[in-house]
Amino acid sequence: MTAVLQLLLVVLTAPLLLGVITRTKAIVAGRSGPPLLQAYYDLGKLLRKDTVLSSTTTWVFLAGPAMAVVVPLLASLLLPLAGPRAPLAFTGDLILFVYLFALSRFFTTVAALDTGSAFEGMGVAREVTFAALAEPALFFGLLALARISGSLSLSQLLTVDGNSWHRASAALVLIIASWFIVLLAENSRVPFDDPNTHLELTMIHEVMVLDHSGPAFGLILYGSALKLFVFSALIADVALPRTGNPLADAAATLGAVLGICVVIGLVESSMARLRLVRVPQLLVAASLVAGFAVVLVLR
């Protein structure tokens, strides 16, 4: 039951997030901007188009988009979005959660290399390097939460109740901050990357999809929306208190996620992309912040 509810929530509302972000940016910039549901329209159009493949590619090239969609869906099943317990919860699922995204990264990057294009190779190099810096931040945060909750399952880990907020509020704030940075990096948002242009040489993530077209490209867009949803939901779970009721929780999660999207929008409209050399520094900073959270909870 909760599983279905959760899946529906993720599958249906994910593209909305992109709309929210663009709309926020438009409002800040004083424009009317595209409709909220623009992402849905785009996806529909792309799915109706047909594909052109590069002559150098093999089946690996199509494994990328497939994984890009499959992985966030699976990952969402590890999060307690509706109700106290995630559908796939078990001891140590937090590791699986992180490694699932590594799996999708592997296949998207390999798919990009399959084209033999110089740009996409460049994107791959940056993606894998920066991911290596982002992952410790994620794990430090999880360590701190594990210490606070005394559990190794995301379902307990993320349902932070009042008194642990009382106990370790500072640590929790640090975790949320550092994970927000990771979210921006992983979902190729400003200041790490610019999702609007595909032709920039300083692209990281976006440049890897240059050769995709039609449904495959649609899947990639949809996948990134899902990924954005999952990461936002991760942070939202830390921040939100839980009522036992699935529907209420689902609603709360959705609200929080949309809120996070607004914040992202504000960030994007308030700052420009970083120079590439600065990107690692910001990620290391995120790791340090999370590490500091660990130190706090161990104290």
Place this chain on the structure above:
Amino acid sequence: MSAILVITGVVLCMASGLPSLATRRASAATTVLIVAGGAIGLIGAVLGLIGGTAGLSLPWHIPGGALAIRVDALSAFFAAPVFLLAGAGGLYADRYWPAARMRAGYVRAFFGLMTGALALVMCAANTILFLAAWEIVAVSSFFLIATEHELAESRSAAWIYVTASHVATLALFAIVVLLHGFTHSWAFVPLAPGSGALPAGHALLCLAFIAFGIKAGLMPFHIWLPGAHAAAPSHVSAVMSGVGIKMGVYGLVRLLSLFDAVPSAFGTTLLLAGIASSILGVAFAIAQHDLKRLLAYHSIENIGIIVTGLGIGALAQTHGQPLLAVLGYAGALLHVWNHGLFKALLFLSAGAAIHSAHTREIDRMGGLGRRMPWTAAAFLIGAVAITGLPPLNGFVSEWLLYVAGFTSITCSPHGGPSLLLILVVPALALTGALALACFVKAFGTVFLGVPRSTAAADAREVPATMRAAMAPLILGCAAIGLVPALFGPLLGRAVHAAAPRLPMAATLTALLQPIQTSALIIAGIAIAAVLSLLALTRRAATALTWDCGYAAPTARMQYTASSTARGVVGLFGWAMRPVIHGPRPFTIFPFAAAFESHVPDTVLDRALLPVLRGARWVLGFARYFQHGRMQLYLLYLGVTLVALLAWSAR
């Protein structure tokens, strides 16, 4: 029963080379022998793992020696992959190094000798037999590395290997003798409680760290490993890297099993050394542009992961945290199997690629995926497995270690060893992410894109037997990854044998059950998705790579492996010190410029060799002693005489 099967396997493997030595035409017999030996031995090992301990002992006319083997869970656990790889490697070699090729008999003979002796090391119950088998493995590996000794590269690799390995052997001499001093027996007998605290115990552990560290290729003792694995024939590299270096791990585990508790300093050393060599190993791997050197450095990384697990186990056992200890040992031992499987798979498929592209330079390959799809698929599976991604086996063992790390922080009081164990989590995270980067680069550059050389352009798929040799390894990777709970009991027995004083680890199966479920789900959905997408785009139009509108992309425009690695190399510049040749173009219309960069092994090329050269220079002065003048020689005689007379008159 199991003992008899195992010893039969050992003998068959060792003898397998003889027909080929006799005549070129008998190479098929060799293949049959070694495959049979591997199969029989594997059955024996599995029986030993399922059933109880079995032993076999014959007299041996050597002081202290006895031809005694004992197949307990630990020995069986380590011997099983040896036999599997022996068979696979032997089958692979049949076409990879055909009888017509130079030194075919030589390679087959020493390969059989090495694999057989390797299995013997894992099962020897008598320390002198252990020592003998150990050294036979070392020497035959030396000969295999030096197969193409006309090449200076092979010569120096073999030389460094044999030197390092002999130092290890001498340390092992001391270990064996010290053990004899403790137990007054030449068998592996548990030491008296508290032996770990004695000075001799400390000496024993230090020597063990050196001897087994060298053999396992643990940083900073790894100096011999990259060159050796690069120079040896690929099926030999597969065995050396997959199970050969596990000799060191086995020795370490076996020794630890004899102690009731080791000083926590030792556990800490293992933990830190393991972490260091896992992170630095993968970092160096990214910087390589020789495919086999790259894989070799990954062996260093994986040994690091294994030793980290052992460190967790030892520390936790010393500090009375059985659950942690079980997790650590289980992770380490399971990773021994996993690394054996996927590293062998990688070496065999890489060997196939090298076989067809006639080069080991990653940047001269490319586009092999279209030309040899099977090999590409095999390498891809190996890559996913070694990167520790679900749903393959690498993930399971790393997951156990992660859980150990997290458990240490949840269920441990303030301070204590837990503080150190926490390091495991970020270290594994970094290692995993870097490994991913490395194998994306390797797989992408070797098998994807367009060929970078004519040789790569007309590469062909390798013969069926070579592919067949990879099949069992792929099955192993998939099986452990998808149904890990099935292996829970075996792993439990091995852990119990490795740490007899720990409560029997029945928890493992229950722990692994959910992993199994989710792994199956992931595999199912992912495969379904990929297949459906393929079906969807079956009739898709094809065109040039778009490349931002550039109409005529050439192979030279592809992103090279080196440039892919550049980011990470930059991050680890403090440890790697890359060497860059070639002028940087600077004018508006730059002249033609060549650019080349490589990363020497810091420990070997920047620390050890200079020191050795210095020592040799110093020793040079001793030569004045032998000056050629007989008067001086007679003077030495007189001086000695007078000195001794003075001593005697005391």
Place this chain on the structure above:
Amino acid sequence: MPPIADSILILLLLTNFFILGTANIRSAIRGVALQGLLLGVLPFFVESQATVRLVLLVIATAAIKGAVIPGLLTKALRDVHIRHEVEPYLGFVPTLFLCAAGTALALLFADHLPLAAADRTGLFVPASLATLFSGFLGLTTRRKAISQVTGYLVLENGVYVFGLLLYQSMIVEVGVLLDLLVGIFVMGIVLNHIQREFSSLDTERLSRLRE
């Protein structure tokens, strides 16, 4: 032990100095011959009554050490017609000083070796050690191969002096003498070859084999 024996031993020591001191190889050989004669007659003054064995021993010693071997050497010297300077590495005076020091040391060292009542006053042990030592000096400080042979002879004489303390086991002595004879014979042959190959007996030429 009659004092004559002691005086003969003193004479022996003096010949050591002479051999080391002289600048002429031929006279050095003469010195060796003299030592041989001294050693030959020595037993008479040690042993109270003369037995056949004793006589035989005396004759053999005197003949071999005093006549045959020096003869061989002189012959060798004549065959290899070379200049007769000794050409030492170490000057004569320091050599003599060293020889004196060695003799003193020998006396000192001999003190802590208990002696049988009969030989209580004997200079045998110190004399033998001192002669041994001067033999070594001859071997190490001389340049020409042939003068090294003389050094070796002096060394052998040192050994022989002590041997006389145990003249009972005469068979030993004879064996030793024969052995020495053969040894010197071979050395003579080798000297000859050296002369032929290098057209000199200068051991400087003989230092090619080295690290």
Place this chain on the structure above:
Amino acid sequence: MAVYLIIVPLIGALAAFLLPSDRPRPWIVAIVAMLHLALAAVVIANGEVGLASEWLRFDALGRLVLLVVSTLFCICALYCIGYLRLRAERPNRIFCTALLFFLAMTSLVALAQHLTILWVAMEATTLATAVLLYFNQNQRSLEATWKYLMIGSVGIALALLGTLFLAYGARLGIGEPTLLFRDLVKGAAHLPAPWVRTAFVFLLVGYGTKMGLAPLHTWKPDAYGEAPGVVGALLAGGMTTCAFLALLRVYRIADAAGQGVFARQLLVVFGLLSMATAAAFMVGQRDFKRLLAYSSVEHMGILVLGIGIGGAGIFAALLHTVNNALTKGVLFLAAGNIHRAFKSKRLEDVTGALRRLPISAGLFLAGFFAITGSPPFGPFVSELSVLTAAMDAHRYVVGALYLILLAVIFIGMGSTVLAVVQGEPPEDAEGRSFRESAFKTVPIIVSLALVVMMGVWIPGWILTLLHAAARLLGGS
């Protein structure tokens, strides 16, 4: 019966000397050698004690040494057939005569129970080998011979003085100046300590020179470097073994006289010093025959080290005596072949021997791994036993130094040996003329087979012989 062990070779020597033509002489040597080996086998098999006389009789030690020397000599003699055929341009009358004389004298050493006989025999071997060394008759071999002759004679003279000192001590202690080994051991308790100590020093220096313990080893590299490989084998495996036997006899007396501690101290010092010196000179050695000479110095060091450790070390040392002799046979004979084929023994000219003469180079490589203590070869067992003895005697520092020196020696020796056998052979046409005929390879293979046997399955009777000999020396 035992006396024939000396007489037969002497007759053979005479025959070889009188024989007019060069061609059949090597066969005489080979036949006499095999006869000698057969005799030795018989003597050892029915445990014959030797002559009625007290002066010449076999004890376990003597049997052991006889066995070693006779086997090694037989191997070398068979090799000689091929070797002398290769060097047909040289007259071999003196050479063959000297070889057989050498055999007779070594048998005499093994048989001698009287220290003077022992000494005379040793001196005789010195002279015989001096002749053998000069086989090549060029300036270098002449220099080597001269140095060997002088140093050896001086050393042996010192040994004589030591012997006389013992005799004098016997006269003081026991009454009559006996030099019979048995009497000396029996009456050892009465020997005055100063005489025993002094005598031991002189004998150690004397026979140590013959063994080639550092710093008395200086003649060794020159002699082994310039002599034919077969002579090197006989020196390194045969003569040194005899000298070691002499030293053992003396040690036994000193031990019985209560000077064991003093003696063992000296032996340990000499052992470690020899290993250290060998190590220092092996590193970066450019001449592979001199390399073998230093290896011989090293193993003499290991032998005396074993004795110096005492207890189980004595057994280990005796075992190593056998292994060392046989392995040295392999190394020197194989090196001789390589030297002949390349007409040089310097690394500058010798590379890729495995390509040009696979069998000899392979044997050389195998010999290297054997002598550095790798299984399945004999030295592995004995070198490990020496270490065990040291550790069991709680001589941890000695054990540690021993291991470190072994490591250095392996590195030094390995770099040279591998440079010789591996790589591409130089492109000169001459040297291809060398053919690996059966006579030049089979004896080496036999010797290697024996080394393997000593490492894989030591025959029971050899073990018992070794144990008896060790007990004779007060070991276990």
